[in-house]
Amino acid sequence: MTDMPAIGVLGAGAVGQAIAGALVTSRFCGELLIASRTIDQAAALADDLDDMRLTLGSPTRPRACRSTDLAGCHALVIAARARFTNHHRADVRMGGAVANGALIRALAQDVVADCPGSVLVVTNPVDLMARLLAETSGHRHVYGVGSSLDTARYRLLLARHLGVPADQIAGHVIGEHGDAAVLCTTTTTVTGAPLPAPLPLADIRAALTRRPDQIRAGIGRTRTGPAGAVLAALRHVLGRGGHDLIELSRPWRDGVWLGLPISFAEHEPCVRMPRLSAAEAHQLDAAVAKLAAAYQPLAHLNPIGEPL
Numbered sequence: 415m416t417d418m419p420a421i422g423v424l425g426a427g428a429v430g431q432a433i434a435g436a437l438v439t440s441r442f443c444g445e446l447l448i449a450s451r452t453i454d455q456a457a458a459l460a461d462d463l464d465d466m467r468l469t470l471g472s473p474t475r476p477r478a479c480r481s482t483d484l485a486g487c488h489a490l491v492i493a494a495r496a497r498f499t500n501h502h503r504a505d506v507r508m509g510g511a512v513a514n515g516a517l518i519r520a521l522a523q524d525v526v527a528d529c530p531g532s533v534l535v536v537t538n539p540v541d542l543m544a545r546l547l548a549e550t551s552g553h554r555h556v557y558g559v560g561s562s563l564d565t566a567r568y569r570l571l572l573a574r575h576l577g578v579p580a581d582q583i584a585g586h587v588i589g590e591h592g593d594a595a596v597l598c599t600t601t602t603t604v605t606g607a608p609l610p611a612p613l614p615l616a617d618i619r620a621a622l623t624r625r626p627d628q629i630r631a632g633i634g635r636t637r638t639g640p641a642g643a644v645l646a647a648l649r650h651v652l653g654r655g656g657h658d659l660i661e662l663s664r665p666w667r668d669g670v671w672l673g674l675p676i677s678f679a680e681h682e683p684c685v686r687m688p689r690l691s692a693a694e695a696h697q698l699d700a701a702v703a704k705l706a707a708a709y710q711p712l713a714h715l716n717p718i719g720e721p722l
């Protein structure tokens with residue numbers, strides 16, 4: 415691969431815009447291809463990014479294209495969202511499963527099946543959508559952005575509580591990117607030592623669950639946090655993440671996809687499951703059961719969201 419990969423972003427909405435902006439400012443890629451529901455939307459974002467490129471002197475060259483032209487990219491980010499009204503008040507991300515499932519199924523056939531590069535799914539519910547994309551397209555290198563953002567938020571909240579810099583906290587959130595997330599507290603460390611006891615872990619979990627809602631309440635959408643998680647994931651899938659772990663959505667037991675700590679060697683992912691306490695293992699089992707049940711109806715949808 416060249417030093418400056420070509421990256422495709424599908425979906426020019428709030429998250430797609432933040433990802434594309436971060437790619438230009440970070441000088442991460444050479445070509446940046448943008449596709450969205452309409453070519454006008456993609457062209458508008460590409461123009462805005464081009465202004466940014468010139469003002470910053472960034473080497474990244476944004477260009478609008480049709481979704482079928484994204485196949486040549488070294489990595490493709492899927493940040494599209496179907497049009498639907500989310501009626502879920504709890505477990506909000508699951509509210510998009512059927513509508514986004516139909517979109518993902520169509521993309522799997524029309525775009526991803528011919529794409530040689532890695533594919534990173536952001537669309538929620540991300541664990542289900544990554545699995546659906548992989549199983550429908552047959553593509554080997556599909557990853558969901560998974561619980562990496564939850565992990566960053568967990569470390570931030572813990573650091574704030576303990577009054578230490580966040581980079582002194584090491585630990586993972588695994589399982590669902592959603593209500594069935596598993597906080598791996600047993601193996602979490604602060605400056606290399608186990609977590610001090612007692613800790614208000616229930617409060618930290620509640621704050622973690624509330625955080626995206628609070629961001630949405632204030633600014634409408636979560637966008638820059640997810641964009642950071644996507645750039646970190648792109649570094650790893652493109653072989654630039656070193657030996658660090660990142661919590662991406664990949665298959666675990668019974669074909670269920672969920673967030674797992676992963677390292678990459680020669681572009682191949684390897685799961686590095688931390689030691690779990692009995693309670694954490696039980697929570698992971700619950701996440702597997704929840705995601706397995708939620709996937710069943712999606713496995714039988716046609717591209718317009720009707721049962722096959």
Ligand SMILES: NC(=O)c1ccc[n+]([C@@H]2O[C@H](COP(=O)([O-])OP(=O)(O)OC[C@H]3O[C@@H](n4cnc5c(N)ncnc54)[C@H](O)[C@@H]3O)[C@@H](O)[C@H]2O)c1
Pocket residue numbers: 424425426427428429430449450451452455481493494495496497510514517535536537538539540559560563591635636637640643
């Ligand atoms: N996994 C995570 O950590 C995480 C975090 C935040 C958001 N998300 C998810 O990311 C997705 C995007 O969020 P958003 O806030 O940007 O939504 P948005 O509604 O602002 O944007 C969605 C974009 O998708 C485009 N689109 C729709 N159908 C398309 C198609 N067939 N082909 C190409 N583009 C299409 C729309 O035109 C729109 O520009 C949502 O599913 C959201 O839940 C995930």
